[in-house]
Amino acid sequence: MHRIIRTLRTERGLSQQQLGALIQLSASSIGSYENGRLVPVQQNAKILDDVLGSGDRVQRASAEARGMSFAGFLRPWAEMEERATLLRSFQLAVVPGLLQTREYAERLLRVGPVDDVPTRLANRLTRQQVLTRADDPAEFIAVIDRGVLHRQVGTPEQMAEQLRSLAEAAARPNIWVHVVPGSADAYHGLNGSFAMATVDDHVFGYVDSHFGGDVISNPADVQTLERSWEGVRSYALPVEESHDMILKAVQTWS
Incomplete structure (x- = not known):
């Protein structure tokens, strides 16, 4: 996939910076596509095809690359x-995958018998583009939980970098980060981590396990997750207080 983008770009006499400017991405993002560290999400792949006049070559190649890099349970x-x-x-227990730095994510992926860490890492970083894409980011x-800020993953320097990155992400207009303080005592979140996605006005859930992960689509089960979500939100601090707590935690790792 990455060779296709590089070839198309050079054939049209464009630098990475010039191509990035045309599609509202940084030159480093184009470089990451071309060296295989990132795979364009569908929306960016279509924009690349439009700008490069390549039909659907980038879309087809990136779709194939994404399919190969996802574990079967994670693909849906x-x-x-x-x-x-x-x-x-x-x-x-950990920073959400969509907000993890490269070093933090790699350290987590190397825990346990995980095969092909570089591919898994590239896949996780590619998924983050849903929050940073130029057109209509999610x-x-x-x-x-507050414990996430004080649980060491990697070196202290990498933890400080991760928390600074988390604070910076929370400053974007489409991202909100809330922290549940230690004073919360027992609350719904202690039952485990989960995620939810709203797609075409339908809500789906996702729950991790030791054997992979499960997509939750049954309405009754989704409703249970919605109640859990409202529970954890009720204990979480407002955005401003959460941001201050994250920045204070950075100091403990610096």
Whole structure:
């Protein structure tokens, strides 16, 4: 896939910066496409085809690359993520995948018997584009337990970088990050992490397990997740207080 983008770009005499400017992406994003670190989401692949006059070559190649990089259990959820207008995530133990830095994500992926970490890592970083794409990025509401800010993943320097990145992400107009304080005592989130995606006015859930993950589509089960979501939101701090708590946690790792 990455060779196709590089070839099409050079054939048209464009630099990475020039191509990025045409589709409202950074030159580094184009570079990541061309070296295989990222795979364009469907929307960006279509824009690339339009700008490069390549029919649907980039779309077909990127779709194939995404399919190969996703674990079978994750593929249906990743497709919903890409189509979602609203994403919601509660994480009890780690930073949500859509907001993880490269180093933080890689450290998590190397825990346990995971095969082909580079491909899994590229896949996770590619999924994050749903929040940063130029045209109509998804809205994302993340609620995290306070313990996430103080659980070391990687080196202290990598933790500080991750939390700074989290604070910066929360400043974007389509992203809200809330922290559940330690004073929350027992609350719904202690039952485990989960996510929800709103696609075409329908809500779907996703729950991780040791054996992969399950997409939740049964209306009764989705309603249960909705109640859990309202529960964790009721204990979470407002955005401004959460932002201050994240920045204070950065200092503990610096």
